[in-house]
Amino acid sequence: MTAYILQRLIQSVLVLLAVSIVVFLAVYGIGDPIELLVPPQVSAAERAAMIRRLGLDLPVWQQYLSFLGSALKGDLGTSFVHGVPALGLILARLPATFELVLLAMSVAAFIGVPLGLLAGLNPESRPSRAIMAGTILGFSLPSFWKGMMLILLFSVFLGWLPTAGRGETVFILGVPTSLLTLDGLRHIALPALNLAIPNMALMIRLVAAGTTEAMTQDYVKYARAKGVRRRRIVGRHVLRNILIPVVTVAGMEFGSLVAFSTITETVFAWPGMGKLLIDSIYHLDRPVVVAYVMLATLLFVAVNFFVDVLYAALDPRVKLTGDMA
Amino acid sequence: MRNPIIYAFVAGTCLLSAPAWAQSLKIALSSEPTAIDPHYHDLSPNNALAMHIFDSLTKQDEKQKVLPSLATSWENDGKNRWTFKLRQGVTFSNGQPFTADDVVFSFCRTLKNETAIAGSFADITGNFTAVEAPDSHTIVITTKAPDPVLPNFLSGVAILSASTLPHGKLTFDVANNCGVTGKWPVVGDFNDGKLAIGTGPYKFKSYTKGTSIELERNDKHWGPAEPWANVTFVPVPNAGPRLAGLLAGDYDVIENPAARDVSRIKDDKRFGYVITPSTRVIYFQLDVEREPSPFVKTENGKNPLKDPRVRKAMSLAIDRDAIIKRIMDGAAEPAYQFLPTGMFGTLPNPPKISYDPAAAKKLLAEAGYPNGFQVTLATTNDRYINDSQITQAVAQYLTQVGIRADVDAMARAIYFPRRSKKEFSVAIGGWGSTSGEASSFLKQWPATPDEAKTIGGSNYGGYLDPEFDKLIRTAIVTLDDAKRSELLQQAGTKVIEGGAFIPLHFESSVWAYKSNLTYLGRADQFTMAMQVKPAK
Numbered sequence: 117m118t119a120y121i122l123q124r125l126i127q128s129v130l131v132l133l134a135v136s137i138v139v140f141l142a143v144y145g146i147g148d149p150i151e152l153l154v155p156p157q158v159s160a161a162e163r164a165a166m167i168r169r170l171g172l173d174l175p176v177w178q179q180y181l182s183f184l185g186s187a188l189k190g191d192l193g194t195s196f197v198h199g200v201p202a203l204g205l206i207l208a209r210l211p212a213t214f215e216l217v218l219l220a221m222s223v224a225a226f227i228g229v230p231l232g233l234l235a236g237l238n239p240e241s242r243p244s245r246a247i248m249a250g251t252i253l254g255f256s257l258p259s260f261w262k263g264m265m266l267i268l269l270f271s272v273f274l275g276w277l278p279t280a281g282r283g284e285t286v287f288i289l290g291v292p293t294s295l296l297t298l299d300g301l302r303h304i305a306l307p308a309l310n311l312a313i314p315n316m317a318l319m320i321r322l323v324a325a326g327t328t329e330a331m332t333q334d335y336v337k338y339a340r341a342k343g344v345r346r347r348r349i350v351g352r353h354v355l356r357n358i359l360i361p362v363v364t365v366a367g368m369e370f371g372s373l374v375a376f377s378t379i380t381e382t383v384f385a386w387p388g389m390g391k392l393l394i395d396s397i398y399h400l401d402r403p404v405v406v407a408y409v410m411l412a413t414l415l416f417v418a419v420n421f422f423v424d425v426l427y428a429a430l431d432p433r434v435k436l437t438g439d440m441a
Numbered sequence: 442m443r444n445p446i447i448y449a450f451v452a453g454t455c456l457l458s459a460p461a462w463a464q465s466l467k468i469a470l471s472s473e474p475t476a477i478d479p480h481y482h483d484l485s486p487n488n489a490l491a492m493h494i495f496d497s498l499t500k501q502d503e504k505q506k507v508l509p510s511l512a513t514s515w516e517n518d519g520k521n522r523w524t525f526k527l528r529q530g531v532t533f534s535n536g537q538p539f540t541a542d543d544v545v546f547s548f549c550r551t552l553k554n555e556t557a558i559a560g561s562f563a564d565i566t567g568n569f570t571a572v573e574a575p576d577s578h579t580i581v582i583t584t585k586a587p588d589p590v591l592p593n594f595l596s597g598v599a600i601l602s603a604s605t606l607p608h609g610k611l612t613f614d615v616a617n618n619c620g621v622t623g624k625w626p627v628v629g630d631f632n633d634g635k636l637a638i639g640t641g642p643y644k645f646k647s648y649t650k651g652t653s654i655e656l657e658r659n660d661k662h663w664g665p666a667e668p669w670a671n672v673t674f675v676p677v678p679n680a681g682p683r684l685a686g687l688l689a690g691d692y693d694v695i696e697n698p699a700a701r702d703v704s705r706i707k708d709d710k711r712f713g714y715v716i717t718p719s720t721r722v723i724y725f726q727l728d729v730e731r732e733p734s735p736f737v738k739t740e741n742g743k744n745p746l747k748d749p750r751v752r753k754a755m756s757l758a759i760d761r762d763a764i765i766k767r768i769m770d771g772a773a774e775p776a777y778q779f780l781p782t783g784m785f786g787t788l789p790n791p792p793k794i795s796y797d798p799a800a801a802k803k804l805l806a807e808a809g810y811p812n813g814f815q816v817t818l819a820t821t822n823d824r825y826i827n828d829s830q831i832t833q834a835v836a837q838y839l840t841q842v843g844i845r846a847d848v849d850a851m852a853r854a855i856y857f858p859r860r861s862k863k864e865f866s867v868a869i870g871g872w873g874s875t876s877g878e879a880s881s882f883l884k885q886w887p888a889t890p891d892e893a894k895t896i897g898g899s900n901y902g903g904y905l906d907p908e909f910d911k912l913i914r915t916a917i918v919t920l921d922d923a924k925r926s927e928l929l930q931q932a933g934t935k936v937i938e939g940g941a942f943i944p945l946h947f948e949s950s951v952w953a954y955k956s957n958l959t960y961l962g963r964a965d966q967f968t969m970a971m972q973v974k975p976a977k
Contacts, residue, residue, distance in 0.1 A: 146854055147855050147859075151857040151858040152853065152857055153482075153558050153559075154558060156861075156899040157560065157885050157895060157898055157899075159892065162559040163559050163560075166559035169555075198476060198650075199481060199558075199627070199628035200628065200629040212652075264682070271691070272685055272689045275689060275690070278686075279686040280469075280677050280691065281691075382678065387650070388651075395678075398823070398853075399854070
């Protein structure tokens with residue numbers, strides 16, 4: 117186990133390093149942020165002073181090394197646009213995104229897994245067909261359009277829920293959350309639903325396919341022959357076996373939603389990290405973009421690790437040893 | 442409601458709470474201010490927000506006319522000395538009285554502002570050689586070069602309270618920290634509101650980046666009291682959800698709904714809207730210098746854009762009215778000069794450029810291009826309203842008269858650095874005049890570059906007209922208003938005749954609001970709570 121963790125750690129550091137180089141060079145390559153920040157009527161001397169202050173006068177490799185140097189000390193640079201530390205800017209938005217994704221994934225799992233089981237156990241029945249057809253819709257509707265439709269239906273026509281923003285928040289252990297106030301819940305409902313729908317569809321399909329397959333396996337037949345009740349076969353044997361791919365996908369989806377739920381956040385003006393990323397790319401705010409992608413990478417690495425640990429818990433055959441990774 | 446007591450109670454609560462509810466205002470913004478610090482970045486959303494919390498010596502009204510604010514009157518000595526008389530009896534929101542010291546302090550801050558984006562007010566105060574306070578309510582400013590538009594520009598420089606920093610005697614001695622003994626604040630220090638102390642009609646309440654900016658009425662404000670006790674700004678960058686929020690009743694006022702969506706609320710009694718022409722002009726800048734130009738292909742290998750007849754033909758080939766009607770949905774005004782008629786230094790009757798493809802073809806033939814030529818128009822696709830569609834339309838108009846035009850549309854992050862490296866032959870541009878005077882465009886774009894005078898910084902097309910240069914250089918140091926206006930008109934005529942800049946239209950801004958409100962739109966496109974009043 118220790119060897120495994122150590123190996124994963126070294127891998128993670130290498131991945132982070134590679135990602136930082138790629139993103140740094142990519143944003144550098146797009147264009148010059150000074151042209152976007154400084155109005156054209158500014159004198160060349162003032163402009164040059166600003167370029168020097170931001171360190172943009174140095175060759176790119178020197179800029180990268182100085183970034184790496186401060187990154188090792190925990191300083192991921194200062195936003196060109198906002199003039200405050202990039203990491204702080206991102207972390208301030210992390211709770212909003214995190215709670216949104218957490219709620220969306222929970223909704224997706226709590227509705228998706230049972231529906232998937234239902235569809236998988238009786239694949240030919242009418243409700244199952246309806247569920248499976250629904251998943252195709254859930255997948256294929258573009259997030260942006262779906263978001264606007266949700267707003268139109270629930271906010272404009274019915275007037276039940278607010279269109280955008282985060283609503284009232286309360287602090288739990290210093291972290292602001294919308295999940296504990298009525299106003300906050302009303303605000304989070306639509307964006308969470310918008311994020312949950314495609315994931316729900318994904319889970320239904322995964323669970324249904326897994327269930328159909330598992331039901332034909334020998335261990336199920338044996339259990340049935342032994343006279344085990346159907347309920348127990350599904351709950352104890354089938355579910356446990358099919359959850360491995362579901363956990364993997366849910367983990368990956370969780371990571372990518374936290375990092376890149378940009379569209380939903382934009383449509384619902386949810387003050388999360390995705391919106392910050394898009395704004396920062398538009399403004400070539402390199403410190404924020406680089407810090408963001410590094411943080412997202414770290415998140416993926418962590419989620420993957422967590423998923424691997426869950427495997428071990430779900431499947432007794434999986435052992436976390438150094439050579440597995 | 443069976444119980445009459447409960448009924449009475451509920452009714453009473455409604456009556457009591459109604460006025461309080463009616464006094465709060467929620468405004469959805471399309472772009473969020475990047476900071477609370479009013480000296481951080483000279484950017485429209487930032488400046489609009491700053492004007493709620495802070496006052497300046499002067500202010501501009503909705504038509505960008507300069508009016509007294511913290512200064513009640515000003516005069517200059519005909520050269521470079523300005524005397525401003527300050528308003529008596531003004532207090533900051535923290536109760537401190539406003540005096541000349543605060544003005545000196547604020548001017549110093551713009552020059553001692555290490556986190557500021559270049560060009561954010563330091564270019565105005567950097568032109569000061571001395572700022573003196575002969576008494577507590579008089580300020581005398583001496584500038585390096587005569588600056589006739591100083592009162593216009595001072596409308597953007599927010600006055601902070603000197604009481605926010607420990608200091609000794611305050612003097613405009615920048616090398617010696619102006620007498621301030623504490624550390625000058627940086628942009629992040631303003632975001633919690635402790636330093637956001639001003640004399641403006643509102644005061645800072647809270648700021649959560651990306652979520653909201655909350656203000657409350659400043660009861661110590663010297664001017665008439667605002668009708669709103671609380672104002673909340675929410676950033677909703679996407680136009681669709683912003684309008685949906687208004688329709689659902691989440692917002693009282695929204696800025697910049699898409700013009701094509703205005704028809705959605707046109708016939709709805711619950712909402713109103715206003716379309717206000719702005720000073721932002723959209724134009725194409727032609728490369729009239731290089732031979733050959735990178736994105737022009739001709740049979741003779743020359744740069745046809747150097748020929749004034751070709752430039753005129755291009756301008757005549759464009760149907761401005763159709764672009765405004767079809768692409769801009771009416772939310773624009775045709776431009777025949779570079780600042781709307783009526784503003785300082787503009788022509789009262791600029792020659793109308795009518796759509797005349799026949800004349801354009803004739804001019805092209807005269808210039809020796811009867812078969813036209815090939816050109817690529819460069820444009821942003823995320824900077825100006827409908828920028829890439831406008832360029833596509835212009836390309837088609839040009840193609841109709843024989844100039845085969847392609848469009849190269851790109852994000853602003855790519856476009857602006859490339860344009861400043863002069864990589865284009867025909868490039869879209871947009872310019873809003875912060876001073877409200879014609880000099881703003883004329884000294885920046887067509888003037889021959891002169892680093893020392895900071896003019897001509899955007900003359901990417903290499904436009905050169907010595908007579909125009911003489912006019913604009915004289916105009917910007919002429920303090921006599923009548924004379925300056927005349928010089929600017931002459932200079933403007935030269936640029937229109939030169940044809941190296943093809944004006945298209947002035948963008949209009951749109952605001953939509955609940956019908957129990959009124960909104961007075963501003964030419965500078967600022968969205969401000971002070972523009973909102975309850976409808977009578």
